[in-house]
Amino acid sequence: MRTRINVVLFILIFALLTVSFVFAGEGRRRLSALDENYDDQSDLEAEISFGRDLAARILGNYTLLDNVGVNHYVNLVGNAVALYSGRPELKFHFAVLDAGECNAFAAPGGYVFITRGALDLMENEAQLAGVLSHEIAHITEKHIVKELNIRGADDSITAGLANLIGGSTDTMRKTLEQALETAADILFNRGYKIKDELEADQIGILMSAVAGYSPDGLKNFLSKVKHFEPEDATYKNKEHPMHMVRLETIDQTIKINGLTQNLNATMKGRFNEHINP
């Protein structure tokens, strides 16, 4: 009898150890916390609503460029690459900010802004498409949404009971207000996480290349602006500056994806026609 119990115990422990080995890497993560990216309609609505509020905050800091032609052109280029964003549920809006600095912003839900100063430094449409693709990638990959955990209202019975027990409504409201402040801080001051920037570069290059633009557009633009911009505040390694890392990543992405032939268009003439008439 004792032998039988020992055998059963041995098999049980062996099975548990095997399961534990299989799931090594998950550690403390519980099943309820896995795959937190699953979304529903309320999450999409929250993303768009949050992005709209953040866009309003951007427009509170900057003035829109009073040039219908330039804004229309940037919207056409932006929507051309956004067709390949993989987020057909989003309607993308592009606008030019009347500011001399070289910058671009992306707010969740499809709101993309680029400054007049950035356009002034660009040489062709491929560079514009590259920058806009990079910003679109921040939106498609939900970098701010994930970091701030922007989620829609939870109308489930579980959530209702939870609210009843813990009275979370006010907390949630205040939290969303705080999230807006944090998002603005990411855009204007501390920047995205390094891995998010690199991911946006990689996806942005592919997006603009698939849309028919030269994949070197973003790289060429970054090479040009690195002399004009301070280093990214989130990346303080002076031996290996952020620009260098980004350019290396872009090179690798182009190489790995077989885009080195660079046969796609730069559309310099059309760019000059609209931006530098």
Place this chain on the structure above:
Amino acid sequence: MNTSTLKYLLILLVFLVPNSVLADDFHYVNMIVGNRAAGLGGAYSAVSDDPSGCYYNPAGIAFAPEMSLSASVNVFGTSEKTYKDVLTRVNGGKLDWKQESSSLLPNYFGVVRKIGRGRLGLSYAVPDSTHRRQKQYFKDIATVYEDNPVESYLIHINDSDKEYLFGPSYAMSLSDSLSVGATMYFYYRDMEIIRSQLLQFQQGEHYFINYYKTRKDRGIKPILGLIWEPYDTVAIGLSVSQTIILDNDTHTTDIFRETISGGFTLVDGQEYDFSDTDSIHFQSQDQDNKEDYPWSGSLGLAWFVSPSLLFTGDITFHGSEKDKESVVNFALGTEYYFSRNLAWRCGLYTDFANTDKISDGDTNQKENIDVYGLNTSLTLFHKLSNITMGVSYGYGKGEAQMITDSTLIQDAEIENISFYLSAAYKY
């Protein structure tokens, strides 16, 4: 009635007013704190990665998700303590004492959020809350004199005792596998004892006593914790804590009225003049009694077998202190996810008495009842919130000496059952 009769009666009565048995100071796990922790029987020192970690092991909150977390727990608990065969009736039948306790209260609330390199927590816990009542009426209680039994005996007890903890926690990771943390709780204990009894003898004498006591303790309870993960799926937790009383207010009032006999008699350490056979004796005093609490240390082991399965265990040592013996308690828990939306938890725990075993021939020994408990809970998850419904059951048997200066020993039982409902959010 002669002096020995009076002495017998006083022996019968005095057990109602000893100072040491007013609240359940004999156990350390009077209420299991927390949401997930409660379902795991309190075996949480090595897990502690949610707001409950502030209480069990603050180092654990360093492993909490990046999102902010909050959790609140509401408990309805009942308890019944029975002392068997305390009184003997004239016809030889035995009578038990039964004390009941119930309370409905918020047992825990905690929030954790990322601040700088670490996690900041703020929590409120009620680790002990009792509202004990006894309302019993006995007739025809035997005395040593067959011709003068107690015709009526009425006893009322209404005790309440609550302990509150509130304070901040901070934890940070020293490496991917090592974290440290600390909690500084402010401690507050609020106790109120109201007890009265009336004896009416067959030959007309009566005896009445009312006892009232309030006690307020203020202090701190620092908790230091460490968690080490030697493997991705294994965690070892260690936490130490001690309650330190900084300030105490104790007030007691005794009122006696008796019509028995004259002479000085010692009652509960006090001499009273009963020469006036129909007098009221009153005594009121304020004291500053700072009680010393022992330090406690918990060592826990958690095995995160898979995202669906967890085993965890704790060994908790409570040191000895003056009238408290050292105790080692154990807790084991498991958690299983049937799906990403439904988890079941189960825990076993011990709550051993911090007193010596009662021995024959001695008097005035403290009760010794070891309690064993079982907890189980179900949690429903949805998106960013979850609710937990759980039940906790504890049962213990032991011995007590209810009668002062008597070598008689009574069997005693404790039965606790509590239901809890909790909610947690990520935001």
